[in-house]
Amino acid sequence: MLLVGMKLTILITIFGLVIGFFLGALTGLLKISRNLFFRKLAGVYIESIRGTPIMVQVMFIYFGLPMALGMRIHPMMAGIAAIAVNSGAYIAELVRGAFQSIDTGQTEAGRSIGLTHFQTMYYIIWPQALKRMIPPLGNQFIISLKDTSLLVVVGVGELTRTGQEIIAANFRAFEVWLTVALMYLVMTLSLSRLLNYFEKKMDINK
Amino acid sequence: MIKIKNLYKNFGTLEVLKGINLDISKGEVTVIMGPSGSGKSTLLRCINRLEEITSGTVIVDGQDIMDKGTNINLIRTEAGMVFQQFNLFPHKTTLENVTLGPLKVRKMSKPDAEKLGRQLLEKVGLADKADTYPDHLSGGQKQRVAIARSLALRPKAMLFDEPTSALDPELVGEVLEVMKQLGREGMTMVVVTHEMGFAREVADRVIFMDDGIIVEENIPTEIFSNPQNPRTQGFLRNIL
Numbered sequence: 001m002l003l004v005g006m007k008l009t010i011l012i013t014i015f016g017l018v019i020g021f022f023l024g025a026l027t028g029l030l031k032i033s034r035n036l037f038f039r040k041l042a043g044v045y046i047e048s049i050r051g052t053p054i055m056v057q058v059m060f061i062y063f064g065l066p067m068a069l070g071m072r073i074h075p076m077m078a079g080i081a082a083i084a085v086n087s088g089a090y091i092a093e094l095v096r097g098a099f100q101s102i103d104t105g106q107t108e109a110g111r112s113i114g115l116t117h118f119q120t121m122y123y124i125i126w127p128q129a130l131k132r133m134i135p136p137l138g139n140q141f142i143i144s145l146k147d148t149s150l151l152v153v154v155g156v157g158e159l160t161r162t163g164q165e166i167i168a169a170n171f172r173a174f175e176v177w178l179t180v181a182l183m184y185l186v187m188t189l190s191l192s193r194l195l196n197y198f199e200k201k202m203d204i205n206k
Numbered sequence: 207m208i209k210i211k212n213l214y215k216n217f218g219t220l221e222v223l224k225g226i227n228l229d230i231s232k233g234e235v236t237v238i239m240g241p242s243g244s245g246k247s248t249l250l251r252c253i254n255r256l257e258e259i260t261s262g263t264v265i266v267d268g269q270d271i272m273d274k275g276t277n278i279n280l281i282r283t284e285a286g287m288v289f290q291q292f293n294l295f296p297h298k299t300t301l302e303n304v305t306l307g308p309l310k311v312r313k314m315s316k317p318d319a320e321k322l323g324r325q326l327l328e329k330v331g332l333a334d335k336a337d338t339y340p341d342h343l344s345g346g347q348k349q350r351v352a353i354a355r356s357l358a359l360r361p362k363a364m365l366f367d368e369p370t371s372a373l374d375p376e377l378v379g380e381v382l383e384v385m386k387q388l389g390r391e392g393m394t395m396v397v398v399t400h401e402m403g404f405a406r407e408v409a410d411r412v413i414f415m416d417d418g419i420i421v422e423e424n425i426p427t428e429i430f431s432n433p434q435n436p437r438t439q440g441f442l443r444n445i446l
């Protein structure tokens with residue numbers, strides 16, 4: 001039963017982070033774009049997510065939004081959306097930081113061989129920024145994975161929720177919570193191993 | 207080849223270039239000297255619009271670079287730029303650094319671009335470093351790759367922004383050698399440098415800048431042995 005919960009946790013994390021990554025990459029790029037409106041828009045999104053607790057965001061997406069829109073939302077979808085929207089804001093800041101850390105000489109060199117602004121970004125800046133992003137990105141992935149345990153409040157049957165249900169039946173809190181904790185640890189450790197592997201693989205000067 | 211008329215450039219309230227007039231003809235090697243902050247680098251960067259000019263005109267190969275109809279990306283390929291800090295792409299091999307422009311801007315096929323790339327690396331004496339990443343090269347080697355990278359676009363002129371200033375003294379010679387060869391081959395060059403030997407040997411003209419204007423210009427032998435302006439005299443006394 002715990003394994004079923006773990007599977008759900010992994011699913012929500014993967015979908016949430018994939019969407020969150022694209023959302024974050026887009027927002028991060030908007031934040032450094034030349035267009036003032038886009039910069040403000042990205043800023044409002046990032047600040048409002050960073051400035052509110054994820055628990056409130058989850059409740060808002062699951063209970064608040066459906067009421068305003070007059071439709072029901074599947075708890076699982078709400079969970080994925082919450083992880084995506086939340087991680088997206090933090091990832092946006094990582095993306096922005098990584099891009100800005102690349103020396104302006106790289107852009108100038110790209111432009112001076114006749115590449116367009118977009119080509120310079122795509123061939124020169126992005127690959128270098130991506131490499132610098134990996135360690136902080138790994139950090140965010142692990143945080144988001146653990147944040148899925150908050151989805152307990154909207155009744156998603158992920159790992160923490162399954163743990164609660166088992167305890168409700170057998171009262172063996174110590175064994176169950178210890179197992180749940182170890183299962184989270186297995187997931188986060190595998191994730192950081194995976195990211196380490198990518199980091200090594202991208203290091204051309206190994 | 208390059209015509210500059212009444213060029214002004216401000217950074218905020220700071221006037222960096224205060225009315226530059228300069229004509230550079232095809233095949234000419236022009237050396238620009240002057241104290242730091244005199245606007246040499248800014249002038250060079252205005253020629254391929256890495257800096258937006260405040261007023262005046264810059265015409266490269268018959269095209270006004272500020273004209274709306276001008277494709278600035280093409281102008282930049284006609285006037286290759288070599289930077290003080292090399293600015294090689296660290297995630298690409300030496301050969302990939304050189305072939306990126308031909309592949310993406312000139313739309314060359316991969317075999318053609320690689321053939322050209324290897325030829326140019328050979329020309330700058332680095333044929334054996336094609337698959338090396340920039341981090342494993344010395345400063346002098348990096349700068350020679352940077353020159354090859356610019357040449358790969360077959361530019362009509364080359365702009366050098368203090369190309370040897372970031373190099374250890376013993377590495378300066380190898381870079382200057384490549385530049386001299388280019389000059390002898392008839393490349394139009396504008397070089398910001400304090401290398402007097404280079405100026406003497408290759409330059410057709412030396413321009414001395416101070417405080418945003420061209421103070422004096424002459425053929426190298428004249429300007430070095432018989433400078434007219436007191437500011438030029440003072441500057442040359444300090445660097446000799």
